[in-house]
Every structure is written in structure tokens, then in C-alpha cells.
Amino acid sequence: MQRKRNIFLLLLLLIMATILLLYFRKNQQPNPTVFILQGQTTLQAGDVGMKIWDNNTEDGDTVAVYLNGKLIADAVAILYEPYLLPLGKLTTGEYILGVKAINMGTVAPASASISLTDEKGTQEFVMDAWIDSAASWKIIVH
Numbered sequence: 001m002q003r004k005r006n007i008f009l010l011l012l013l014l015i016m017a018t019i020l021l022l023y024f025r026k027n028q029q030p031n032p033t034v035f036i037l038q039g040q041t042t043l044q045a046g047d048v049g050m051k052i053w054d055n056n057t058e059d060g061d062t063v064a065v066y067l068n069g070k071l072i073a074d075a076v077a078i079l080y081e082p083y084l085l086p087l088g089k090l091t092t093g094e095y096i097l098g099v100k101a102i103n104m105g106t107v108a109p110a111s112a113s114i115s116l117t118d119e120k121g122t123q124e125f126v127m128d129a130w131i132d133s134a135a136s137w138k139i140i141v142h
Contacts, residue, residue: 034134035066035096035098035100035133035134035135035136036133036134036135036136037136037137037138038125038127038128038135038136038137039125039137039138040137040138040139040140041116041123041125041137041138041139041140042123042139042140042141042142043090043116043118043123043139043140043141043142044118044119044120044141044142045089045090045091045092045141045142046089046090046118046119047086047088047089047118047119048086048087048088048089048090048116048117048118048141049084049085049086049087049116049117050065050084050085050086050087050097050114050115050116050117051082051083051084051085051114051115051117052065052076052078052082052083052085052099052112052113052114053078053079053080053081053082053083053112053113054078054079054080054111054112054113055080055113055126056111057107058078058079058080059105059106059107060077060103060105060106061077061078061101061103061104061105061110061111061112062075062076062077062078062101062102062103062105062110063076063078063099063100063101063102063110063112063129064076064099064100064102065085065097065098065099066096066097066098066099066100066134067087067095067096067097067098068095068096069096069098072085072087073085074102075102078105078110078111078112082115087116090139090141091141092141092142093141094138094139094140094141095138095139095141096136096137096138096139097114097116097127097136097137097138097139098134098135098136099112099114099127099129099134099135099136100129100131100134100135101129101130101131101134102131104129104130104131108130109128109129109130110128110129110130111126111127111128111129112126112127112128112129112135113125113126114126114127114137116139125137
């Protein structure tokens with residue numbers, strides 16, 4: 001009886017440890033300061049839309065997209081057809097847009113063409129992300 005109880009407690013402990021590990025691993029977000037800054041752009045405050053696509057060779061790149069360290073899109077396939085991602089209303093300040101390669105496809109790095117659109121126009125740039133070093137872009141909003 002004691003042995004069954006010990007086995008049950010051990011199994012219960014293992015299940016709880018697994019759940020905690022999965023929870024913390026899922027909610028872990030990279031710090032924007034560890035991303036490699038590749039440029040900056042200035043936008044007007046208000047609604048901002050983002051498009052991300054592959055303007056070179058569609059080779060199977062997949063990325064995760066972050067805004068100020070918070071995951072806003074995971075496992076985005078970089079294709080010729082732009083993926084639309086509304087960023088919502090951005091107020092005056094500085095933001096860090098991050099792109100981390102999940103899969104670099106057949107030709108490294110994972111190069112993502114990005115466009116950010118505000119009320120005045122569109123800014124376009126390319127971010128090169130690697131699996132071991134993510135790319136970032138500073139967005140200054142006035």
C-alpha cells in the first residue's frame with residue numbers, strides 16, 4: 001500500500017513539474033535588447049498596419065514577430081504574398097519590432113520584407129533574422 005502511494009505521489013509530482021515547465025517555456029519571451037538592431041524608421045501616431053513578405057526567394061522561411069518583446073505573431077511563413085498584421089494604435093514613443101527566425105528555409109538568413117503603414121504613408125525595409133540572433137527595428141512614433 002505504501003509503495004502504491006509513493007508511486008502515485010511521484011507520478012503526480014512529475015505531471016505537475018511538466019505542466020509548470022511547459023507553462024513557463026510557452027510564456028517566455030525574448031528581451032528586445034538581445035535582438036540585433038538593423039535600423040529605424042519614423043511613423044505618425046495612430047493606427048499602424050504591417051505587412052511581411054518575401055521579395056527574393058520563397059524558400060520556406062518561418063519567423064516569429066515581436067513588438068516590444070511581446071509575441072504578436074508566431075510561425076509566420078514568409079511568402080511572396082504579404083501577410084497582414086495590424087499593430088493597432090501606436091502612441092508617441094519608441095517601439096522595438098523584432099523578427100526571430102524559426103526556420104531559415106533553404107537559403108539563410110530568413111529575410112523578411114516589412115512595410116509599416118500609417119496615415120501619411122508607407123515605410124519599407126528588410127530584416128535579416130537568424131535562428132540564434134533575431135533582428136530588430138526601432139520605430140519612433142511622433
